[in-house]
Amino acid sequence: MTPALPVHSFDEWSPLREVVVGRADHYNAHHVDTSFKLFYFDNVKTRAAAGQTLLPIPDRYVDELNEDVEGLAAALAAHGVTVHRPSAPGKDLDIRSPYWDARATPALNVRDNTIILGDTIVETAPHVRARIFENDQLKAIFQRYYKAGARWVSMPRPALARGSLDTAYFEKQGIDVSAVMDADTALPIDGLDLEMIFDGAQCMRLGADVLVNAANTNHHLALRWLREVIPSLRFHLLDGIADSHIDSVVVPLRPGLMLLRSPQYLSYLPKAMQGWDVIYPPAMDEAAFPDYSEFGFNIASRYIDMNVLSIDENTVVVNSLYPELIRVLEGRGFTVIPVLHRHRRLAGGGYHCFTLDTVRTGGLEDYLN
Numbered sequence: 331m332t333p334a335l336p337v338h339s340f341d342e343w344s345p346l347r348e349v350v351v352g353r354a355d356h357y358n359a360h361h362v363d364t365s366f367k368l369f370y371f372d373n374v375k376t377r378a379a380a381g382q383t384l385l386p387i388p389d390r391y392v393d394e395l396n397e398d399v400e401g402l403a404a405a406l407a408a409h410g411v412t413v414h415r416p417s418a419p420g421k422d423l424d425i426r427s428p429y430w431d432a433r434a435t436p437a438l439n440v441r442d443n444t445i446i447l448g449d450t451i452v453e454t455a456p457h458v459r460a461r462i463f464e465n466d467q468l469k470a471i472f473q474r475y476y477k478a479g480a481r482w483v484s485m486p487r488p489a490l491a492r493g494s495l496d497t498a499y500f501e502k503q504g505i506d507v508s509a510v511m512d513a514d515t516a517l518p519i520d521g522l523d524l525e526m527i528f529d530g531a532q533c534m535r536l537g538a539d540v541l542v543n544a545a546n547t548n549h550h551l552a553l554r555w556l557r558e559v560i561p562s563l564r565f566h567l568l569d570g571i572a573d574s575h576i577d578s579v580v581v582p583l584r585p586g587l588m589l590l591r592s593p594q595y596l597s598y599l600p601k602a603m604q605g606w607d608v609i610y611p612p613a614m615d616e617a618a619f620p621d622y623s624e625f626g627f628n629i630a631s632r633y634i635d636m637n638v639l640s641i642d643e644n645t646v647v648v649n650s651l652y653p654e655l656i657r658v659l660e661g662r663g664f665t666v667i668p669v670l671h672r673h674r675r676l677a678g679g680g681y682h683c684f685t686l687d688t689v690r691t692g693g694l695e696d697y698l699n
Contacts, residue, residue, distance in 0.1 A: 344643070350686040442461070446686065453483070456529065542565050566600050611635075611655055639682050
């Protein structure tokens with residue numbers, strides 16, 4: 331199927347026309363290697379860090395996750411959005427490089443390995459080894475958009491060999507990750523230093539401007555690459571606002587209004603954004619989160635439900651299990667589309683993570699000057 335429109339997506343809030351919604355097929359285990367442990371360090375428990383590499387996810391949670399993803403796709407389609415889906419692997423996929431092996435992760439959190447910058451599809455450079463081939467499941471979609479006129483570029487593929495990952499963010503925080511790094515079973519590449527490693531969810535798009543979180547050398551190399559490859563946009567450094575992704579820290583809802591995790595993050599933002607109106611996410615009932623301690627742990631923080639998806643400046647998709655935020659947004663005049671999402675902390679993503687908005691109506695507007 332050829333996309334109805336060419337790629338065109340400059341922001342997070344203008345009317346959404348086309349979107350990719352991820353798939354959770356065969357998401358029945360986490361491959362808990364050093365790259366995974368470092369990426370999810372704040373949430374990985376001692377049990378997982380102790381040596382179990384493949385951490386199975388019980389079937390009932392896999393089934394419920396699939397149900398909720400399908401519910402998201404159906405809700406978006408019902409509101410007039412054209413929904414594209416990645417291909418589904420027919421089996422568990424074990425992958426291998428010359429330096430490491432892993433159980434592949436399905437293309438569920440499609441925001442992570444790609445960012446759409448205007449008319450350009452940018453494939454990014456994954457942090458987690460199990461995700462290195464994830465975008466293969468989106469290639470058919472990207473190829474159709476390319477044939478329709480989109481630009482399509484990719485960051486250099488990281489080898490993710492031993493020694494590729496920078497721990498500077500944790501060291502600055504006084505956090506000791508040496509046990510995780512010392513346990514890495516991957517082989518090194520002689521002469522290879524820290525690589526360009528970066529996820530699309532480290533960005534937030536504001537028309538002519540893009541917020542970019544860079545917390546270490548891996549990220550700064552990618553920021554340099556973005557500036558060189560797409561000089562038409564202004565990339566603003568958020569200097570270590572988080573260790574990686576920022577779409578559960580700052581989420582612009584429309585020009586002049588954003589969701590922000592707490593006031594401590596204001597100073598990281600460009601001066602013009604510091605004057606925007608702010609909604610701080612209300613406290614949440616901890617009982618809304620399932621307990622996975624019988625087999626594993628949460629890989630996402632308790633702030634994952636502020637990871638919302640805007641359909642337009644006045645309409646937003648929110649997890650139905652976060653009624654506190656729904657009430658706040660409705661009080662500010664938003665139409666809220668509540669969609670059930672039970673296992674967001676297990677799958678490591680909310681509705682912004684699960685989607686890649688390929689066509690929105692907004693353009694190269696300047697919202698910061």
